[in-house]
Amino acid sequence: MDEDETHTIVVKIGGRAVEDEASLHRFLEELSGFRRLGGNGVLVHGGGAEVSRISRLLGIEPVFRDGLRITRPEEIPILEMVLAGRMNKSLVRAAHAAGIRAVGLSGADGPILVGEALSPETRTGRVVSTDPSLLSLLMAAGYFPILSSTTMDSSGEGLNINADEAALAVAEALKADALIFLSDIPGILSGGEVLSSLTPEEAEEAIARGIIQGGMIPKVRSSLRALGAGVGHIVIGQYTGEGDLRRLLEGKTGTTLHT
Numbered sequence: 001m002d003e004d005e006t007h008t009i010v011v012k013i014g015g016r017a018v019e020d021e022a023s024l025h026r027f028l029e030e031l032s033g034f035r036r037l038g039g040n041g042v043l044v045h046g047g048g049a050e051v052s053r054i055s056r057l058l059g060i061e062p063v064f065r066d067g068l069r070i071t072r073p074e075e076i077p078i079l080e081m082v083l084a085g086r087m088n089k090s091l092v093r094a095a096h097a098a099g100i101r102a103v104g105l106s107g108a109d110g111p112i113l114v115g116e117a118l119s120p121e122t123r124t125g126r127v128v129s130t131d132p133s134l135l136s137l138l139m140a141a142g143y144f145p146i147l148s149s150t151t152m153d154s155s156g157e158g159l160n161i162n163a164d165e166a167a168l169a170v171a172e173a174l175k176a177d178a179l180i181f182l183s184d185i186p187g188i189l190s191g192g193e194v195l196s197s198l199t200p201e202e203a204e205e206a207i208a209r210g211i212i213q214g215g216m217i218p219k220v221r222s223s224l225r226a227l228g229a230g231v232g233h234i235v236i237g238q239y240t241g242e243g244d245l246r247r248l249l250e251g252k253t254g255t256t257l258h259t
């Protein structure tokens with residue numbers, strides 16, 4: 001990034017990527033450097049695997065369809081405890097340790113994200129409105145927002161939004177220059193190889209053929225919507241070591257989605 005350019009990036013970090021403490025620390029150090037050069041951004045995090053682990057301890061067997069948790073009302077407090085609580089606060093602490101003035105939020109703060117349930121039987125939702133003004137206010141004051149995807153509907157009832165979809169909504173609302181999905185895989189895999197780029201047509205075909213499955217489906221669908229919304233650069237990949245953030249932003253690693 002040139003020193004006179006201001007870039008706004010949205011990074012979505014998946015739950016399993018957060019658990020790799022050494023990589024997380026290196027990523028936050030590089031993010032801190034990006035901010036010192038004048039870059040802005042928001043970190044949206046997941047944590048679905050940890051939610052499932054705690055749910056099972058409490059006797060609730062998680063149910064997923066096409067990578068989305070089919071959320072029952074009794075799972076909302078667990079989601080809020082794990083995502084808006086433990087995951088969010090541990091990321092905020094790790095970011096401060098890397099020199100980032102982080103502020104932890106959930107989608108319901110502001111509210112940044114308001115959703116609606118996919119059907120009357122579930123508390124899994126889709127985003128219906130995004131207000132980025134709280135995020136912009138914090139960024140303008142030098143803070144770095146770290147956002148969990150838990151939120152609410154228009155009557156204040158808790159709602160579970162997939163973190164990939166929350167990241168898409170934020171990237172769209174902020175008109176971000178780039179949307180980066182950091183996961184536990186180096187990109188979209190086909191036959192064991194990372195695909196360096198993918199068009200919307202190729203992505204839909206890969207979903208239809210079962211090459212893209214489970215948690216990769218919401219990531220790819222959110223990427224395709226971000227492409228349609230004019231987000232400049234969309235990449236799915238992994239952070240393993242110093243320089244990966246720059247390489248992901250330059251499309252030199254991971255899978256870049258393009259038209």
Ligand SMILES: Nc1ncnc2c1ncn2[C@@H]1O[C@H](COP(=O)(O)OP(=O)(O)O)[C@@H](O)[C@H]1O
Nearest residue numbers: 014015016183184185188189211212213215216
């Ligand atoms: N074609 C594919 N390429 C890479 N990963 C895939 C693919 N299809 C399914 N996956 C699965 O998607 C997972 C990433 O999604 P998810 O578990 O939701 O991660 P995150 O927590 O980062 O959002 C990978 O670990 C992998 O198991």
Ligand SMILES: CC(=O)N[C@@H](CCC(=O)OP(=O)(O)O)C(=O)O
Nearest residue numbers: 015046047048068069161162163
């Ligand atoms: C509706 C839905 O699926 N919500 C997700 C929210 C967390 C998430 O997306 O976590 P990862 O990014 O780590 O997968 C869930 O309940 O698991």
